[in-house]
Amino acid sequence: MLRHNLLLIYRNFKKFKSTFFINLIGLSTGLACTLLIYLWVKDELSVDKFLEKDSQLYQVQEHRVKSNGIWTSPTTSGPLAETLTSEMPEVEYSASVTRPDRITLSVDDTNLKTLGRSAGKNYFKIFSYRLIDGNRDNVLTDKNSIVISDALAIRLFNTTENLIGKPIELDNESKLFVTGIFKKMPLNASDQFDFVLSFEKFKEGRSFLETWNSTSVLTYILLKEGTDVKAFDQKIKDLVKVKTDNNVTHRTLFTKQYSKNYLYGKYENGVLTGGRITYVKLFSIIAIFILVIACINFMNLSTAKASRRIKEVGIKKAVGAARKTLIYQYLGESLLLSFLSLLLAILIVDIALPHFNIITGKYLALNFNPALILSCIGVSIFTGIAAGSYPALYLSGFNPATVLKGKINTAIGELWARKGLVVFQFALSVIFIVSVLVVYKQIEYVQSQNLGYNKDNVLYFPREGKMWQEEPLESFIAGIRAIPGVMSSSSISHTMTGHNSGTYGVVWEGKAEDDATEFENFTVNYDMMETLGIEMKEGRTFSKEFGADSSKIIFNEAAIEFMGLKDPIGKTVKLWGEEMQIIGVAKDFHFESLHEKVKPVFFRLEPGDTYLVMSKLAAGAEAETIGRIKDYYQKVNPGFIFEYKFLDNEYQAQYVAEQRVALLSRYFAGLAILISCLGLFGLAAFTAERRLKEIGIRKVLGSSEFGIVYLLSGDFTKMVILAICIACPVSYILLKFWLSDFAYKIDLTAWYFVGAGIMALLTAWITVGVQAIKAARVNPVKCLKDE
Incomplete structure (x- = not known):
């Protein structure tokens, strides 16, 4: 019996080759995405869980x-x-x-x-x-x-x-x-x-x-x-x-x-609100949706081709086959196809994994341990049953007397269910497209935003060895400045990428007794603000021309506004109990990521408390200049290794999670659209085949090829437009929530949603149009012939 069923399944696959390959490609792609995301999620959830006394x-x-x-x-x-x-x-x-x-x-x-x-x-x-x-x-x-x-x-x-x-x-x-x-x-x-x-x-x-x-x-x-x-x-x-x-x-x-x-590292106003776990949940949902889209293809194509299997069902029922037997047969087809798709998916994952690791920054591998094997088999069985249950119940329910006459009554509910599944597919695809567009534009925005300082071509490295002494530091920086290709050089306490050194020890006239607001503390050397290109709103920067500036201080605009100081130049504040005179107000700049609003900052002059040497390099000859700096460094500081970073790279590193999400979303959106289009392609082919005689009659009566194409693509166009109408408000809500994590963000204009809708519609038209044009060009004589 098993051999007989396998033979029937093989013959069925062979008979409906196009359906078989569409389902195989769709399911294998969906399973490959699911498997990749499973490996990534499993790795994320395992971080730091290896410690013996984790619970304590x-x-x-x-x-x-x-x-x-x-x-x-x-x-x-x-x-x-x-x-x-x-x-x-x-x-x-x-x-x-x-x-x-x-x-x-x-x-x-x-x-x-x-x-x-x-x-x-x-x-x-x-x-x-x-x-x-x-x-x-x-x-x-x-x-x-x-x-x-x-x-x-x-x-x-x-x-x-x-x-x-x-x-x-x-x-x-x-x-x-x-x-x-x-x-x-x-x-x-x-x-x-x-x-x-x-x-x-x-x-x-x-x-x-x-x-x-x-x-x-x-x-x-x-x-x-x-x-x-x-x-x-x-x-x-x-x-x-x-x-x-x-x-x-x-x-x-x-x-x-x-x-x-x-996974849970994000707090807002003292309340835990998430962290990396947000992306774990997001990609888990994406994996489920992509797999659902692939299953929908199988359901739709299986029920759509029912008209070509009605005699098979009628004969089997007529000779005594129980409905349960037919259900097992069709579920067997689905499960076998699912396992074949799994094997192909594993091959796809094996090929894609090195590139996926580069994108995610991980070292994932297909180690076929019992947990992974059971997970793969479980997902495959679930997919097979989920994809094949509705077609099995649908096909096995035909009345033998009716189907042997070559007739099949398609219920209105079944048609609406099929159309609803197509709408659901494309709604998800449109949501993916809008998300990709918005995430891409937000990342582009944060990368191109004017930060209030110039991060380009700024190289930095730590103070080491002899440079820990102040006089050798000044001599070293002077030597760096003399190197061809170095525009300016100085030293600073820390980089401009995130909160590093805060204090609530600033006291000014009118400060509330219970105020504990932290000011970011940048300790700098002479010419540091000029090296970074930080502009002054009023006053001056630290300069040797004015004598000792160690008792002077510079605030940013946000600090002056927070303290409520009018005409601040020349006024004094106390820092850790010592009086400091305000000599300048710097324009606001972003020393944290654009997730955060600009906070109060002050600069104080203390070369001995600086830890990084920063140098602005001339554009176009960076490699040669770095080589000269390295030679000079090793000459002055023997026994120490010259390691440097660029400030703009450090800035970009703040958005590595968003950049990975943007890139992965692009891939997953493309795959979701591909799977959806495969299903649409198959449905369009069956629709054209089912309406072949109608097309022949219309052509005989004078209908043009364009009219036939319009006729066949009309229903699909309506479904895709409905999907767009559903997807746009849903994607707006989701993206509004995602953007709320940024203090500085793009506006969600209508063009993102209109553009995504147009892309989805054009994709659907091209997909359906291929089959519609093919059907429209068929000779009407062939269309009107009996079998």
């Missing part, structure tokens, strides 16, 4: 009340970790940790600049990273200790064995000793680094880490099993207030499970 591992964060709402910060005070261990019995271990930074490590003549961080002594007790060598209880107890990854050990020593106690030089100055070796971070770890230093070493010369007013470190804790996290949060909520004798009332502490930081 938390990060302490802060809500900070400002005049315009609540800002949530991942950084906390230096003394917090030790205080939690000593005063909170719920805490098993805690550690202060710095953000990863690139630092030069040296062994003999080998100098490497690699990513590392400093951490408290309990770091490896909190994080269960695998130690190849060393004891996690004491690897960071000595301030001169360094724990390195096995990958870094190979690069420095060419081995991972017998390295405990081996010396490594830090920045060609401090000598550290290897106390442990850990397995390189897995790919699904959000934190990637190659070494860990003692936090006690990092604290040397940084007295601010001992105060509660400073917030510059990350604090991680391991809670004891069974701890009530909500009760613990209430207990530590006002700890900063207590430790500062009630001076700091705007900072409240709370905990967040470490593994949730990656």
Whole structure:
């Protein structure tokens, strides 16, 4: 019986080749998209979930009340970790940790600049990273200790064995000793680094880490099993207030499970509103929709070709075939086609995966483990049943007496259902098209927006070695300026890409006592503002021509407006208790992404507190200029590796998630339209075949080819127009929500929706037109012949 059914299925596929290939291509494309998105979503959901004590591992964060709402910060005070261990019995271990930074490590003549961080002594007790060598209880107890990854050990020593106690030089100055070796971070770890230093070493010369007013470190804790996290949060909520004798009332502490930081990292006014999880949900929905579009094709084409299978159904029923048997046969066809589509989809994914990894920035692979195999089989079975259930029920329900006469009564409901499915397909396609257009234009907008400073051809690199001394720094910058191709050069505390160094220590006349608004603090050297092309609204920048400017300050327009100062030039404010005279007001510029509004900023002159050297290069000869800078750098700073970045690349990196969404949306929209058009193509072919005699009669009576084309494409045109009318308001609501995440955004004009509708309509016309023209050109004699 099974062999007989398989033979029938094979003959059916062979008989209806066009339907078979349309369904195969549509289903395989839909399954390939689903499989790619499944791999990506699975990887996203696995980030940081590999840690042994995931349920007990938390990060302490802060809500900070400002005049315009609540800002949530991942950084906390230096003394917090030790205080939690000593005063909170719920805490098993805690550690202060710095953000990863690139630092030069040296062994003999080998100098490497690699990513590392400093951490408290309990770091490896909190994080269960695998130690190849060393004891996690004491690897960071000595301030001169360094724990390195096995990958870094190979690069420095060419081995991972017998390295405990081996010396490594830090920045060609401090000598550290290897106390442990850990397995390189897995790919699904959000934190990637190659070494860990003692936090006690990092604290040397940084007295601010001992105060509660400073917030510059990350604090991680391991809670004891069974701890009530909500009760613990209430207990530590006002700890900063207590430790500062009630001076700091705007900072409240709370905990967040470490593994949730990656997907749930976005806060608005102190409330968790999402993060990367938004895109995980978005692409999961897209995968479902694309698969649904492919299933709709199968349903429509199967029911549309019913007229060509009515005799088969009638004969089988006449000789005693039960309806259940027919349902199993047609579901078998659907399931077999689904499994064939799955095999083709796996081949497509295998070919597309390298390019998909480039787009997503991941290292996904088709590893056929039990989970993936079961998932693929499950999706394939679901697709086969979903796509084949309606055709199976529809075909098996024919009356044998009626169908053997060659007649089939098509119910009005069935016609409307088929048309409704086409409308649904194209509505989704139009939503995809509008989304692609709007996302593309928004990304283009943020990339071309005037930021208030010139980011183009600005190269920067960190101060290292001799440059940490102020006089050699000035001499070094002067040497950089003398290099052909360098237009200007100076130094600054941090880049212009995001919040880095804020303070609420600015006091002005009329400031409210409870105001704790943070001002972004840019520490600069002479000529830094000129190098960045920051324009002044009034006043001047820092200049040696006016003597010492260390007691002077420059604000941006947003700061002056916030403070309510009229005629600010010459007025004084207090910064951390010291009087500072305002000498200039800079025009507003975007030091954060366009997700954020421009915030209050001030500049102060303190060359010794700058950490990056920035140089403006002349356009057209960047490669030659960089080569000269590198030669000069290595001559002045031997033993250090010259690593640089461009400011415009750093700016673009802020929108990497949006850029990936834009590119992926473009691909998925194209595939959704392709699948929809395949179905439309098949339906148009069957419609033309079913109306072949009508076409012949019309041609005999004098109808033109254009009239025939218009007749056949009219119904499809109405369906696509209805889809456009449904899709436009839906896409408007969705895109309005997406754009709300940007403080500066494009306007959703009607042209995006009109353009998407026209594109969908033209695509449908071309698809249907091919079949309509073919039918219109058929010889009417052939049309009117009996079988």
